[in-house]
Amino acid sequence: MKQNLWCGLFVALLLIYSISAYAQKIGDPAPEFQATDSNGQTHRLSEHRGKFVVLEWHNNGCPYTRKHYESDNMQRLQKEWTALGVIWFTVISSAPGQQGYVTAQQENDYLKQMNGSPTAALLDPQGVVGRLYSAKTTPHMFIINSAGLLIYDGAIDSKATTDKADIATATNYVSQALEEAMAGKPVTTPTSRPYGCSVKYAH
Amino acid sequence: MNRLVWFFSVGAVGLALATLTSAHSPSDQHVKIELISEQDGIVPHGKIWVGIRFDLQDGWHTYWVNPGDSGEAPRIEWELPEGFAAGAIQWPYPERLSTPPFADFGYEHQVLLIAAVQPPPGIKDEKSQRIAARVHYLVCRDVCIPGQKQLELTLPVKSLAVAGSNVQLFEATRRRLPQPAPESWKISAASLGDEFVLNLIIGRSAGAPQFFPLEEEQIENAAPQTANTIPGGFRLHLKKSRHLMKPLSRLRGVLVVGSGKAYRVDVPVSQSSSNVHTQS
Numbered sequence: 001m002k003q004n005l006w007c008g009l010f011v012a013l014l015l016i017y018s019i020s021a022y023a024q025k026i027g028d029p030a031p032e033f034q035a036t037d038s039n040g041q042t043h044r045l046s047e048h049r050g051k052f053v054v055l056e057w058h059n060n061g062c063p064y065t066r067k068h069y070e071s072d073n074m075q076r077l078q079k080e081w082t083a084l085g086v087i088w089f090t091v092i093s094s095a096p097g098q099q100g101y102v103t104a105q106q107e108n109d110y111l112k113q114m115n116g117s118p119t120a121a122l123l124d125p126q127g128v129v130g131r132l133y134s135a136k137t138t139p140h141m142f143i144i145n146s147a148g149l150l151i152y153d154g155a156i157d158s159k160a161t162t163d164k165a166d167i168a169t170a171t172n173y174v175s176q177a178l179e180e181a182m183a184g185k186p187v188t189t190p191t192s193r194p195y196g197c198s199v200k201y202a203h
Numbered sequence: 204m205n206r207l208v209w210f211f212s213v214g215a216v217g218l219a220l221a222t223l224t225s226a227h228s229p230s231d232q233h234v235k236i237e238l239i240s241e242q243d244g245i246v247p248h249g250k251i252w253v254g255i256r257f258d259l260q261d262g263w264h265t266y267w268v269n270p271g272d273s274g275e276a277p278r279i280e281w282e283l284p285e286g287f288a289a290g291a292i293q294w295p296y297p298e299r300l301s302t303p304p305f306a307d308f309g310y311e312h313q314v315l316l317i318a319a320v321q322p323p324p325g326i327k328d329e330k331s332q333r334i335a336a337r338v339h340y341l342v343c344r345d346v347c348i349p350g351q352k353q354l355e356l357t358l359p360v361k362s363l364a365v366a367g368s369n370v371q372l373f374e375a376t377r378r379r380l381p382q383p384a385p386e387s388w389k390i391s392a393a394s395l396g397d398e399f400v401l402n403l404i405i406g407r408s409a410g411a412p413q414f415f416p417l418e419e420e421q422i423e424n425a426a427p428q429t430a431n432t433i434p435g436g437f438r439l440h441l442k443k444s445r446h447l448m449k450p451l452s453r454l455r456g457v458l459v460v461g462s463g464k465a466y467r468v469d470v471p472v473s474q475s476s477s478n479v480h481t482q483s
Contacts, residue, residue: 024445062346062347063347099345099346136272136273137272137273153445153446162349191420193446195273196273197273197343198272198274198305198307198343
């Protein structure tokens with residue numbers, strides 16, 4: 001019995017190790033996940049095969065996230081791309097007690113307050129989806145194409161600052177990648193250094 | 204802003220966010236930033252060393268030129284009298300700030316970022332000169348707070364300047380600046396599968412060497428760097444960043460060995476193990 005327990009623990013550790021050791025690369029199938037949103041609905045990535053999916057890592061207290069929300073930049077992107085059929089998941093991987101952790105009600109209040117319009121806000125307080133994707137920062141953006149392959153992994157744009165004034169002159173990598181991929185073109189910038197606060201995972 | 208204040212008071216987020224929404228530089232209580240000079244004046248024809256000193260509250264840190272997986276390096280905009288020119292910031296080697304599964308590169312407690320300022324030729328020795336800097340920075344603990352600070356320093360022009368009280372701090376900072384690798388060293392790098400392998404023939408083994416990449420997204424910052432002893436030195440294994448899209452032509456960074464001495468590494472990366480380039 002005890003042996004089985006150790007064996008199970010070993011397999012679990014091996015699994016965790018292999019997930020972190022073989023983080024997905026551009027062009028690889030995006031890892032499947034299942035998560036619950038702030039309205040209690042369950043979402044699976046594979047349900048959206050045939051559509052482009054954006055993942056946006058989020059922490060409402062992080063100054064880099066605030067740069068893109070207080071300027072309305074993120075909400076505009078959400079509106080623009082969901083109107084074109086893109087599925088947009090805001091993912092919150094802050095652990096309870098950490099900056100950015102929200103209950104479902106708090107997240108719904110926030111979305112209403114900020115006029116946020118992602119397809120859904122996924123609550124990931126255990127950091128399962130975050131660790132699966134190796135999400136490093138808030139924001140950290142991923143794009144998955146209609147075939148379920150990862151086509152972008154990186155920053156929201158080219159100016160790694162907290163200054164709202166930089167948004168106008170930055171290249172928005174998410175829009176650029178979506179425009180190019182939807183037109184059947186190769187993505188000019190498929191990766192970049194994601195910039196922001198570290199994701200506040202459970203320790 | 205009011206909406207935000209409302210929102211944050213609704214969320215059970217507490218102290219850290221309250222500081223974020225306050226009106227005055229909220230990072231002030233976590234870091235003191237000053238512009239200081241090494242000497243007590245500017246000598247015609249001679250350069251002067253100035254520095255931005257960060258004194259950080261315990262638990263808080265700021266960042267190296269490559270901040271690693273999160274954060275942002277300080278940016279300094281000089282405002283100098285006409286004809287003056289400031290050289291590049293000299294970055295002391297950083298600490299690895301581990302926040303599993305990630306790692307940042309930065310500084311805790313205190314850091315001085317120094318730069319040389321060159322006055323124009325023919326500067327008169329009766330006038331004082333104002334050296335100013337606008338510093339944009341980020342300090343983090345478990346939360347991050349950005350800040351901006353306008354700093355200035357007025358220095359007399361003198362025919363003879365002497366080292367002021369800051370000289371020891373400047374000297375200590377210089378000891379932490381990466382030096383060129385000794386000529387006798389042979390450094391080479393190869394790309395092997397999902398690793399870069401740095402071969403360092405330095406005439407001895409080195410305790411627990413650490414490599415800090417100068418550029419972002421070349422290696423996985425948090426991955427363990429294993430060193431194997433080889434004749435005359437050691438081999439350091441660095442895991443490639445998953446964000447690397449094409450072969451890397453050069454590996455640039457800072458190597459810190461045993462006793463806390465740091466050396467600059469800038470070597471071409473050979474794409475096969477049989478053809479290894481060296482830095483001489």
